[in-house]
Amino acid sequence: xxxxxxxxxxxxxxxxxxxxxxxxxxxxxxxxxxxxxxxxxxxxxxxxxxxxxxxxxxxxxxxxxxxxxxxxxxxxxxxxxxxxxxxxxxxxxxxxxxxxxxxxxxxxxxxxxxxxxxxxxxxxxxxxxxxxxxxxxxxxxxxxxxxxxxxxxxxxxxxxxxxxxxxxxxxxxxxxxxxxxxxxxxxxxxxxxxxxxxxxxxxxxxxxxxxxxxxxxxxxxxxxxxxxxxxxxxxxxxxxxxxxxxxxxxx
Numbered sequence: 677x678x679x680x681x682x683x684x685x686x687x688x689x690x691x692x693x694x695x696x697x698x699x700x701x702x703x704x705x706x707x708x709x710x711x712x713x714x715x716x717x718x719x720x721x722x723x724x725x726x727x728x729x730x731x732x733x734x735x736x737x738x739x740x741x742x743x744x745x746x747x748x749x750x751x752x753x754x755x756x757x758x759x760x761x762x763x764x765x766x767x768x769x770x771x772x773x774x775x776x777x778x779x780x781x782x783x784x785x786x787x788x789x790x791x792x793x794x795x796x797x798x799x800x801x802x803x804x805x806x807x808x809x810x811x812x813x814x815x816x817x818x819x820x821x822x823x824x825x826x827x828x829x830x831x832x833x834x835x836x837x838x839x840x841x842x843x844x845x846x847x848x849x850x851x852x853x854x855x856x857x858x859x860x861x862x863x864x865x866x867x868x869x870x871x872x873x874x875x876x877x878x879x880x881x882x883x884x885x886x887x888x889x890x891x892x893x894x895x896x897x898x899x900x901x902x903x904x905x906x907x908x909x910x911x912x913x914x915x916x917x918x919x920x921x922x923x924x925x926x927x
Contacts, residue, residue, distance in 0.1 A: 678747055680702060681745065683701035683702075684700065684756045685700050685758045686806040687761070687807040689761040689802065691735065692762050692764050693735060693736075698731040698758065700729055700731075700743040700745070706747045708745055709747075710726075710729055711743070712726035712727075713744065714740065714741050715739060715757075735760060740757050740758065740760075742755050742758070763801070763803060777804060778804065779803070779808040779849065780851065781853050784856070785799060786856060789859045791861070795830055799826045800853045810823055810843070810844055812842045814836075814840050816891055816925075827842070832860045833860065838858060838926075839855050840855070841856070884921060885918075885919055887923070888923050889924040890926075912924045
């Protein structure tokens, strides 16, 4: 192609008033011209004067941005659309004064009690530059399909009960939300499926190799520890590879 974008702009998630720069770089056979556009809701507009490779922004509201690159032969390409997510309400002290863009949790999920068959929604949010990606876990086990800020289960089952938390990560590191308990059932709180599995392994299938992993990360007089969750997850896979039947629990 006549024009190749060599550096795409990246999405960010920042507090209101934060200053940063979107970058776009391209190569072509002639000199190149740049023009930035933004979109808020359904309104897409050219940004007057935004004709350089870098677009300085002071975050005011969540918007989408793209950059058009032209050459002298009227060839044109657009960069990826990127999202600038702006958090209007951020607790005092966030982000840290020397923030380098690592994920900072600004919304933790809340404990839920849901009837069987009803929908479950858990929500979290994190700031980060670039914008963090998300991964949800239940009882230390990765939930393959739950990779958004909002965890959504349309029709819950008793086996969806457990302790949930989410990991927000980007190129600067990762941060974990608080762990929250989700109870699925009627008026009577049923034991989580992992407990039933443990009873079955111990009392019915007493032969063979069985491993019980317990990760404690919530303490009354000590900050939450996130490492035990990852340790349980990694040890589970290792022990299963060695032929163990594994039950993993949190707190």
